[in-house]
Amino acid sequence: MANNSQLKHQHPFTSNHVSNSLEQTSRILNIASAAGSIAHFAFIFLFLYLDQTTLAWLNVLSLGAWLLTVRLNRLKQHNISILIMSAEVSVHAFFATSILGAEAGFQYYLWPMTLLIMTTPCLKITWSSAIALFHMTTFALLVLYYPSQQDTVTSLSSVLFIMNVTCASIPFIVAAALTRATYMSQYELMVKLAEKDELTKLFNRRFAIEALTFYMQQQSSNGTPFCISLVDVDNFKQVNDELGHNKGDEVLVKISGYLSQSMRKADISSRWGGEEFLFILPDVELPEIQQRIEAICKDLPNHVSLEEWQQIISCSFGLIQVKTNESLEQAIKRVDDSLYQAKKNGRYQVVSGH
Numbered sequence: 261m262a263n264n265s266q267l268k269h270q271h272p273f274t275s276n277h278v279s280n281s282l283e284q285t286s287r288i289l290n291i292a293s294a295a296g297s298i299a300h301f302a303f304i305f306l307f308l309y310l311d312q313t314t315l316a317w318l319n320v321l322s323l324g325a326w327l328l329t330v331r332l333n334r335l336k337q338h339n340i341s342i343l344i345m346s347a348e349v350s351v352h353a354f355f356a357t358s359i360l361g362a363e364a365g366f367q368y369y370l371w372p373m374t375l376l377i378m379t380t381p382c383l384k385i386t387w388s389s390a391i392a393l394f395h396m397t398t399f400a401l402l403v404l405y406y407p408s409q410q411d412t413v414t415s416l417s418s419v420l421f422i423m424n425v426t427c428a429s430i431p432f433i434v435a436a437a438l439t440r441a442t443y444m445s446q447y448e449l450m451v452k453l454a455e456k457d458e459l460t461k462l463f464n465r466r467f468a469i470e471a472l473t474f475y476m477q478q479q480s481s482n483g484t485p486f487c488i489s490l491v492d493v494d495n496f497k498q499v500n501d502e503l504g505h506n507k508g509d510e511v512l513v514k515i516s517g518y519l520s521q522s523m524r525k526a527d528i529s530s531r532w533g534g535e536e537f538l539f540i541l542p543d544v545e546l547p548e549i550q551q552r553i554e555a556i557c558k559d560l561p562n563h564v565s566l567e568e569w570q571q572i573i574s575c576s577f578g579l580i581q582v583k584t585n586e587s588l589e590q591a592i593k594r595v596d597d598s599l600y601q602a603k604k605n606g607r608y609q610v611v612s613g614h
């Protein structure tokens with residue numbers, strides 16, 4: 261987005277995720293400047309109707325300022341644009357309130373302007389806060405010094421008040437909805453990037469380590485047993501070498517899909533690295549789970565195949581029950597040793613460690 265904003269990126273290239281969230285700020289400012297231009301265009305006629313020629317002329321200038329912000333936003337000059345918006349809203353609130361009185365409600369536009377300046381990261385937070393404070397002080401002083409100008413627009417003041425308060429409130433609702441949508445999409449993205457493996461969509465190694473640490477702590481505090489299984493694809497290099505990396509990836513996706521669906525709901529399926537998967541099997545002792553894992557191992561070739569590949573696709577499994585007070589490294593080493601043994605014994609089997 262902005263060459264002139266807090267959200268500058270160091271590189272000419274940005275990832276789609278980053279540029280999407282930068283574009284969101286741009287979009288909000290574009291909407292704001294378009295809405296401001298339309299409002300001030302309407303105000304010109306409103307003030308002419310109210311016989312307020314000075315205010316009508318002021319709104320011609322205001323309209324010019326808002327159209328300039330439309331242009332500046334197109335040029336990604338968001339920081340200059342927001343300063344112009346802020347200055348215009350303050351000047352307009354001052355003149356309209358000093359002439360028509362606070363009961364006309366034009367000072368309320370200072371609120372959405374404050375919201376805009378605080379939520380869009382165009383200026384440094386100290387500048388945004390200072391300007392926001394200025395708006396709020398201006399609001400208080402206008403209400404204090406120009407509560408009512410009975411002689412100017414008596415009959416229409418309540419209509420004007422309702423119109424202005426309504427129009428000034430709409431940006432709050434829009435901003436809240438946009439903030440919520442942005443927060444949710446950022447949250448989902450964060451979960452995806454922080455916890456999931458891009459290729460297989462299983463949990464990644466970092467998540468698996470955190471989960472392992474959690475179950476180890478749980479076991480040492482209340483004795484809940486759990487097992488882990490480390491799985492490695494057999495002769496996978498051959499698939500890669502003969503069919504190419506893309507077909508190799510396809511096999512990994514199929515295997516991970518079959519394995520994760522075969523596990524219980526409470527089990528955690530993760531991609532440990534390359535062609536290795538780690539499964540955390542909570543609340544279970546080794547003898548209870550052993551048969552199930554063996555069945556999954558035996559059944560795998562019936563579920564995972566490639567048209568171009570005539571040999572069976574299989575995996576070797578290491579399986580252990582994690583001991584109380586064993587360290588994470590020790591547990592990983594033991595399950596890795598079991599897997600190594602399964603490979604050594606001829607692959608396509610489960611070796612349980614004790």
Ligand SMILES: Nc1nc2c(ncn2[C@@H]2O[C@H](COP(=O)(O)OP(=O)(O)OP(=O)(O)O)[C@@H](O)[C@H]2O)c(=O)[nH]1
Pocket residue numbers: 492493494495496497498500504505506507508509512533534535603607
């Ligand atoms: N397609 C693909 N291949 C990967 C990926 N990660 C690791 N590999 C490949 O996995 C293969 C692992 O080969 P090896 O460690 O020799 O193991 P193997 O051929 O499966 O033999 P065994 O484990 O002894 O049965 C290598 O060719 C890696 O390039 C990946 O994300 N995608």
